[in-house]
Amino acid sequence: MVTNIxxxxxxxxxxxxxxxxxxxxxxxxxxxxxGFLLANPDLTRADLVGYFGHGVMQMFSTLALLxxxxxxxxxxxxxxxxxxxxxxxxxxxxxxRFIYQSACIITLFVYVLWGLQILWGV
Amino acid sequence: xxxxxxxxxxxLFQFHFPLPAIVSIMHRISGVALFFGxxxxxxxxxxxxxxxxxxxxxxxxxxxxxxxxxxxxxxxALIYHLVAGVRHMLMDFHIGDSxxxxxxxxxxxxxxxxxxxxxxxxxxx
Numbered sequence: 001m002v003t004n005i006x007x008x009x010x011x012x013x014x015x016x017x018x019x020x021x022x023x024x025x026x027x028x029x030x031x032x033x034x035g036f037l038l039a040n041p042d043l044t045r046a047d048l049v050g051y052f053g054h055g056v057m058q059m060f061s062t063l064a065l066l067x068x069x070x071x072x073x074x075x076x077x078x079x080x081x082x083x084x085x086x087x088x089x090x091x092x093x094x095x096x097r098f099i100y101q102s103a104c105i106i107t108l109f110v111y112v113l114w115g116l117q118i119l120w121g122v
Numbered sequence: 123x124x125x126x127x128x129x130x131x132x133x134l135f136q137f138h139f140p141l142p143a144i145v146s147i148m149h150r151i152s153g154v155a156l157f158f159g160x161x162x163x164x165x166x167x168x169x170x171x172x173x174x175x176x177x178x179x180x181x182x183x184x185x186x187x188x189x190x191x192x193x194x195x196x197x198x199a200l201i202y203h204l205v206a207g208v209r210h211m212l213m214d215f216h217i218g219d220s221x222x223x224x225x226x227x228x229x230x231x232x233x234x235x236x237x238x239x240x241x242x243x244x245x246x247x
Contacts, residue, residue, distance in 0.1 A: 020214070023207055030204060038245070045177035048170055068160065075153050104157075111160055118168045 006101050008074050019074045022067035029064040058119055065115040069108045076104045145228040149206040152199040159196030166193075194246050198239045205235040 008015050040047055051057055084097035169180040183189045209227050213219040218227040 020211060023211065027204055027207070030200065045170065045174055048177070052167075052171060072153075072157055075150075076157060079150065079154065107157070111164065114164055114168070118164065118171060 006098075007077055008070060015074050018070055022071035025063055025067045026071060029060060029067075032060070052119065061119050062116065065112050065119075069112050072108050073104065076108075077101065080104070140225075141232070142224045142228040145206055145209075145231050149203060149210070152203040152206070155199040156196070156203060159199055162192055162196055190246055194243055197242050197246070201238045201242060202235040205238070206231050 008018060036051055037043070052061065080097050080100050084093055084100055086093045089096050166180050166184065169176040169183075171177075184193060209218065209231050213224075213227070218224065
């Protein structure tokens, strides 16, 4: 029996809930930003800075960034454990999957930090 | 007594896949595509917010066919993933989780996201 240590939480059920909560957050965020872009066809930099620099939008964007990290990790973890397994990769599957998961985590971490830098440096 | 190993035949190219199956795998593929595509969106946003010169540079990049196409592809993935994701969650609440519901839902997903993706393309170009 394998002990799973790389999923986001210790409970598959809690991961399932986090996936849904972050999905709703991200859907709302997409609609907000999409709506803003549609409503401002002749966008100037002042408009953009005013929108993303607004306190509420900074918080919402931060929430969206963290949601992307959680939602993305749960999804990518699922994909990894579905396909990178001994059936396809033989005995070294676990090593490959671990490398894949590490690459995903580092990339998501960079996205979060990069996004925070963009947002709160405005 | 040892059972002999059963033969496994998984030539995916010879399967007939029902539409709900295609909708499902495209949901997964669009998710992975978004993971990579995020870098493009973050980059453009960073440039645009950083300075007036950065904003102009981002705008002129998006005006080029290559970057505009890339933005559209990522936007298409986002739209599809969102629409299919909404259907996913509706099914969590037992809306459309019957056989007939699944077929109708997958058709609606394809139609809705198709329309929205075309509209997004029109908006970009």
